[in-house]
Amino acid sequence: MKNSLALVLLATTFGFVLPGSSTGEKVAVLKPIPDKLVVLTFDDCNKSDRSFVAAELKKNGFGATFFVTEGLGFLQNKKHYVTWEEIAELDKMGFEIANHTRSHPNVAGLSADQVAAEIEHIEKRCSEYKIPKPTTFCYPGFSNSLTAVQVLAKMNYLFARRGVRPEYLDGGRGGRGPAYDPKSDHPLLVPTTGYAGPDWGMKDLHWAVAQAREGKIAVLCFHGVPALEHAWVNCDPEDFKKYLRYLKDEGCTVIAMRDLAEYVDPAKRPKDPYAPIKAIKK
Numbered sequence: 564m565k566n567s568l569a570l571v572l573l574a575t576t577f578g579f580v581l582p583g584s585s586t587g588e589k590v591a592v593l594k595p596i597p598d599k600l601v602v603l604t605f606d607d608c609n610k611s612d613r614s615f616v617a618a619e620l621k622k623n624g625f626g627a628t629f630f631v632t633e634g635l636g637f638l639q640n641k642k643h644y645v646t647w648e649e650i651a652e653l654d655k656m657g658f659e660i661a662n663h664t665r666s667h668p669n670v671a672g673l674s675a676d677q678v679a680a681e682i683e684h685i686e687k688r689c690s691e692y693k694i695p696k697p698t699t700f701c702y703p704g705f706s707n708s709l710t711a712v713q714v715l716a717k718m719n720y721l722f723a724r725r726g727v728r729p730e731y732l733d734g735g736r737g738g739r740g741p742a743y744d745p746k747s748d749h750p751l752l753v754p755t756t757g758y759a760g761p762d763w764g765m766k767d768l769h770w771a772v773a774q775a776r777e778g779k780i781a782v783l784c785f786h787g788v789p790a791l792e793h794a795w796v797n798c799d800p801e802d803f804k805k806y807l808r809y810l811k812d813e814g815c816t817v818i819a820m821r822d823l824a825e826y827v828d829p830a831k832r833p834k835d836p837y838a839p840i841k842a843i844k845k
C-alpha cells in the first residue's frame with residue numbers, strides 16, 4: 564500500500580502515468596526489465612537522422628532518442644545538419660526529441676546558471692516547434708559534472724546519458740562502456756554501453772546486447788549515419804542496417820531514453836551521484 568502510494572506520487576511528480584486498471588484509475592506500474600532491453604540514441608542533429616535513420620527505425624518498429632543541439636555546425640551547415648522543421652517531423656513520427664544543450668559546451672567547465680541557460684534554450688526552441696518539453700539529456704562530448712547533475716535534477720530531467728568513461732578507456736573513435744544498472748547507477752549519469760565509430764562494430768554490438776541481462780540495460784549511441792563532419796564517430800549506412808537487423812533478430816526491446824521511465828523509477832537515486840562510478844571504476 565505504501566509502495567503504491569509512492570508510485571502514484573512519483574507519477575504525479577514526473578507526469579508519467581501508465582494505464583493501471585480497468586476502472587480507469589491511474590496507477591504507475593513499472594514493467595519488469597526484460598533481457599536485451601536496448602536504448603537507442605542519436606546525438607548532434609546529423610542530417611541522416613531524418614534522411615535515413617528515422618525510416619530504418621520505423622521499418623523495424625524501434626523507438627529512439629534524438630539529442631538536439633544548436634552547437635557544432637547546426638546553425639551554419641544545413642547540408643549536414645537537420646532543420647528544426649525536420650526535428651519536429653521526427654517528433655511527429657513518435658521519436659523522442661531530447662536535450663543536448665544550446666551550444667554543445669563542455670558542461671564540466673560551466674556554472675549552474677550557465678548549464679541551466681544551455682538547457683532552457685533547447686526547451687524554448689522545442690516549445691516554438693510544438694515539440695514536448697524534453698525529459699532526458701545527453702552530456703556534450705560525454706563530459707559531466709556534479710553541478711550539471713544537480714541542475715538537471717532541479718529542472719526535472721529524468722535520465723541523462725554520459726559516455727563510456729571512466730570505467731572503460733575511450734580512444735575517441737567508438738568503443739565499449741558499461742551497461743546501465745538501474746539498481747546502482749544514478750539516472751542522470753546513465754553510461755553509454757557502446758558508441759559507433761571506426762573502432763566499434765558488429766562484435767561490439769553483440770557484446771553490448773549480451774550485457775543487457777539481469778536488470779541491466781544496453782544504451783547505444785550513434786552520431787551520423789554517415790557522420791559527414793565527424794569521421795571519428797562515423798557509422799556506415801550499410802553497417803547500420805545490419806546492426807538494426809541484429810537487434811531485431813535477437814528479439815531486443817528497442818526504446819527511446821524517455822521510455823526507461825516505464826521500467827525504472829528515476830526517483831531512486833544514490834545520494835552521491837558519482838558513488839556507483841567510483842565503486843566500479845576499472
Ligand SMILES: [Zn+2]
Pocket residue numbers: 606607663667702703704
Ligand atoms: Zn554531441
